[in-house]
Structures are given as C-alpha cells and as structure tokens.
Amino acid sequence: MDIQGKVAVVTGGASGLGKATAHTIASAGGKVAILDRNAELAEQAASELGADAAAFAVDVTEADSMVAAIDAVMERFGAIHIDVNCAGIGAAARTVGRDGPLDLAAFQFVIQVNLVGTFNTLRLCAFHMAKNEPDGADGERGVVINTASVAAFDGQIGQAAYSASKGGVVGMTLPIARDLARSGVRVCTIAPGIFETPMMMGAPDRVRQPLVESVQFPKRLGEAPEFALLARQIVENPYLNGETIRLDGAIRMQPR
Numbered sequence: 001m002d003i004q005g006k007v008a009v010v011t012g013g014a015s016g017l018g019k020a021t022a023h024t025i026a027s028a029g030g031k032v033a034i035l036d037r038n039a040e041l042a043e044q045a046a047s048e049l050g051a052d053a054a055a056f057a058v059d060v061t062e063a064d065s066m067v068a069a070i071d072a073v074m075e076r077f078g079a080i081h082i083d084v085n086c087a088g089i090g091a092a093a094r095t096v097g098r099d100g101p102l103d104l105a106a107f108q109f110v111i112q113v114n115l116v117g118t119f120n121t122l123r124l125c126a127f128h129m130a131k132n133e134p135d136g137a138d139g140e141r142g143v144v145i146n147t148a149s150v151a152a153f154d155g156q157i158g159q160a161a162y163s164a165s166k167g168g169v170v171g172m173t174l175p176i177a178r179d180l181a182r183s184g185v186r187v188c189t190i191a192p193g194i195f196e197t198p199m200m201m202g203a204p205d206r207v208r209q210p211l212v213e214s215v216q217f218p219k220r221l222g223e224a225p226e227f228a229l230l231a232r233q234i235v236e237n238p239y240l241n242g243e244t245i246r247l248d249g250a251i252r253m254q255p256r
C-alpha cells in the first residue's frame with residue numbers, strides 16, 4: 001500500500017517505537033493519529049509532525065474510550081488505512097517470588113494492555129478499513145501491524161506475563177489475517193529484540209549488558225527508526241501477510 005495520503009492510527013505513538021513509526025509514516029506522506037494514554041507526550045509528538053497529525057488520549061484496554069477515540073479519528077481524517085499497535089508495557093516478576101506467588105492482578109494487567117489492548121484497537125480499525133475503497137492492483141483496504149517481542153519465543157526469568165502477552169499477539173496474527181482477508185486487510189507482527197527506547201533506557205546496566213552480549217550482529221541495541229523501517233516495508237509490500245518477523249540482530253535471549 002502506498003502510504004502517500006493514507007491515514008494511520010499509531011498506538012503508543014507518543015514514545016519509542018510508535019513515535020519513530022509515526023515520523024516515518026508522516027515523512028512518507030501519510031496522515032497520523034497518535035493514540036496514547038500519555039496525553040501530553042502524544043500532543044507533543046503530533047505537533048512535531050505538523051498539520052497532518054493529531055493526538056488522541058486513550059487507554060487501549062478500555063472498550064468505550066477506544067470506540068470514542070476511533071470515532072474521533074474517523075471524524076478528523078475520514079478513514080483509517082494503517083493501524084500500528086505499539087502501546088505496551090514491560091513487567092518483570094517471577095512466578096513465585098520472595099514474597100510468594102505472583103499477584104494475579106499484576107499478571108492480568110500485562111495481558112490486558114499488551115494483548116487485549118492490541119486486539120481492542122485492531123478490531124475497531126479493521127471495521128473501518130473494510131469500508132475503504134480497494135487500493136492498487138490487489139484491491140487492498142488496510143494494513144495492521146502489531147508489536148510482539150522476542151520474549152514471545154525466548155522469554156527470560158520473570159517474563160511469564162510479558163511473554164504470555166506477546167505470545168498471544170504472535171498467536172492471533174495468522175487467524176486475524178485469515179479473518180480479514182475477505183476485506184483486503186493484511187496483518188503482520190513485528191517481534192523486536194532489544195531496542196533503545198524509554199522502556200529500555202530505564203533498565204540498569206546489569207540488565208542491559210548481558211542483553212547486548214547476546215546480540216550477534218550488529219553488537220548493539222536496535223534503534224527505533226529500524227523498527228519504523230520494517231513497519232514501512234510491511235505497509236508497502238503487498239505480499240507480506242499473516243507473519244511475525246523477528247527484528248533482533250539474531251539475539252536469542254538467555255534465561256537471565
């Protein structure tokens with residue numbers, strides 16, 4: 001799909017991977033709706049992109065607030081062609097820790113944001129995509145890009161909830177691609193390795209260093225524009241569908 005003139009919803013677009021993707025889409029001529037629970041950073045990110053971008057404060061886990069936000073996007077831009085789901089949280093706690101079993105609500109919260117929040121956004125975006133005029137030789141109507149993590153495949157100690165949430169995103173990619181095929185909507189997921197974003201910058205050196213060590217090449221953390229570059233390729237390459245792509249410098253994470 002040619003990005004020029006298309007409308008993209010980017011959740012988590014106020015920071016990190018989502019923000020870089022919003023920039024890339026805008027620089028390719030797309031219009032960008034930044035959906036984020038951090039209203040102030042979302043406004044700031046949208047204002048950096050100019051008149052063809054707008055911010056919408058929303059919690060991806062809330063059904064009603066997401067319906068209202070997507071309605072507001074439709075009112076502002078008139079259509080949705082691209083949905084990039086980057087809103088997410090990290091969390092680390094062992095299944096049984098020093099203080100006893102992991103709090104169930106803590107486990108559920110991570111699933112709620114990373115998995116349910118992703119589905120909540122894409123179901124509404126896909127509903128509107130299905131009404132678009134078919135585009136290009138294949139008659140595409142939309143592209144959905146989800147963000148999982150390599151933790152979906154090689155989750156570390158303390159990552160039960162995070163890995164389960166991202167494994168869920170990987171697992172639903174193909175069935176959703178199958179569901180939406182009749183509407184001309186493609187669905188792919190990116191599974192990033194470790195990227196230099198505010199989420200990771202908070203991690204202490206003792207956590208970061210072993211992670212960098214297990215990257216094969218290039219020997220560094222990923223950079224947000226590299227994520228955005230793959231997101232752009234997924235939008236533009238009409239034959240990418242139903243797939244999860246690792247973007248990770250060949251990292252295979254160790255137990256800790």
Ligand SMILES: NC(=O)c1ccc[n+]([C@@H]2O[C@H](COP(=O)([O-])OP(=O)(O)OC[C@H]3O[C@@H](n4cnc5c(N)ncnc54)[C@H](O)[C@@H]3O)[C@@H](O)[C@H]2O)c1
Nearest residue numbers: 012015016017036037059060087088149192194195197199
């Ligand atoms: N940075 C990494 O190394 C890395 C690696 C693998 C996967 N990921 C995934 O990539 C995605 C983006 O991560 P990032 O590193 O850019 O993080 P980030 O913290 O920089 O950005 C995440 C954004 O999501 C927003 N957000 C969080 N919960 C939300 C909610 N309930 N509703 C709406 N917005 C919400 C935050 O406000 C923030 O702006 C996440 O899903 C993360 O799990 C990141």
